[in-house]
Amino acid sequence: MSVFGTTRDGLNRALRHFGVQVVRGHSDDPAIQPFLSARKTLTAARRAGISVEDYIDRYSAAPGATAESVDALLRLADLGEHVERVCEIGAGSGRYAARVIAATHPGTYEIYETAADWLPRLRSLPNAAVRPTDGHTLSATATESVDLVHAHKLFVYIPLVVAIGYIDEMARVVRPGGTVAFDVVNEDCLDDAMTKHWVSSRATIYGMISRSWLLDRLAQRGLSLLGGHFVPLSGGRTELLVFRRA
Numbered sequence: 001m002s003v004f005g006t007t008r009d010g011l012n013r014a015l016r017h018f019g020v021q022v023v024r025g026h027s028d029d030p031a032i033q034p035f036l037s038a039r040k041t042l043t044a045a046r047r048a049g050i051s052v053e054d055y056i057d058r059y060s061a062a063p064g065a066t067a068e069s070v071d072a073l074l075r076l077a078d079l080g081e082h083v084e085r086v087c088e089i090g091a092g093s094g095r096y097a098a099r100v101i102a103a104t105h106p107g108t109y110e111i112y113e114t115a116a117d118w119l120p121r122l123r124s125l126p127n128a129a130v131r132p133t134d135g136h137t138l139s140a141t142a143t144e145s146v147d148l149v150h151a152h153k154l155f156v157y158i159p160l161v162v163a164i165g166y167i168d169e170m171a172r173v174v175r176p177g178g179t180v181a182f183d184v185v186n187e188d189c190l191d192d193a194m195t196k197h198w199v200s201s202r203a204t205i206y207g208m209i210s211r212s213w214l215l216d217r218l219a220q221r222g223l224s225l226l227g228g229h230f231v232p233l234s235g236g237r238t239e240l241l242v243f244r245r246a
């Protein structure tokens with residue numbers, strides 16, 4: 001096995017409990033962080049006789065977590081049964097997309113995703129529009145055009161500056177009255193147990209963002225917090241933050 005393969009497998013053993021896995025990437029850009037292999041994940045879910053959502057929830061030691069997060073988002077945002085346009089960054093397997101689409105029946109569901117192997121599955125979602133993804137921006141989305149822009153388990157492991165750039169982009173594309181939602185690890189998540197887990201499992205890819213700093217930055221862009229909801233990240237938790245644009 002190559003040095004990359006040996007290192008990757010060791011890292012993956014450590015990361016398994018966080019629900020994230022490193023796979024061979026297609027880019028040297030540090031902004032673009034690979035995810036679970038689509039082929040392996042879909043095969044494993046099929047063999048287990050369960051949906052991909054259930055498989056990833058179970059793999060992450062958090063059964064029911066996807067449904068719980070989407071329910072919290074919909075409850076806090078109060079979106080109703082139809083929205084015109086939704087945008088998701090880092091949709092991966094599409095487990096959140098499928099639930100949001102089923103609940104809000106958007107006319108267009110824009111997707112930014114850097115992992116090419118998941119795109120066929122994402123393209124098959126109702127009204128999905130996969131956008132060219134440079135790993136940093138929402139350049140194919142017009143300013144003030146979307147009702148909801150969201151991201152899950154992405155800003156916990158991409159470089160801080162890339163996450164901030166995306167959050168600024170979310171503030172740009174959301175329409176007045178629209179919703180921005182994403183989860184991060186902040187100071188309310190990173191308690192002693194989680195910190196110990198990170199250190200002992202050498203989970204070097206994760207990072208924390210200050211909650212108050214984020215709230216101030218978003219407030220400067222006209223976004224106020226509707227509420228937060230803790231989401232399991234095995235070995236700890238993230239906080240899903242939901243904002244409304246004035």
Ligand SMILES: C[S@@+](CC[C@H](N)C(=O)[O-])C[C@H]1O[C@@H](n2cnc3c(N)ncnc32)[C@H](O)[C@@H]1O
Binds near residue numbers: 020089
């Ligand atoms: C940890 S996974 C989470 C996937 C999905 N949101 C979920 O929770 O199941 C992060 C996803 O973001 C994608 N990704 C990584 N870096 C990205 C970037 N810079 N821009 C857009 N997507 C990215 C990965 O390919 C992966 O699908």
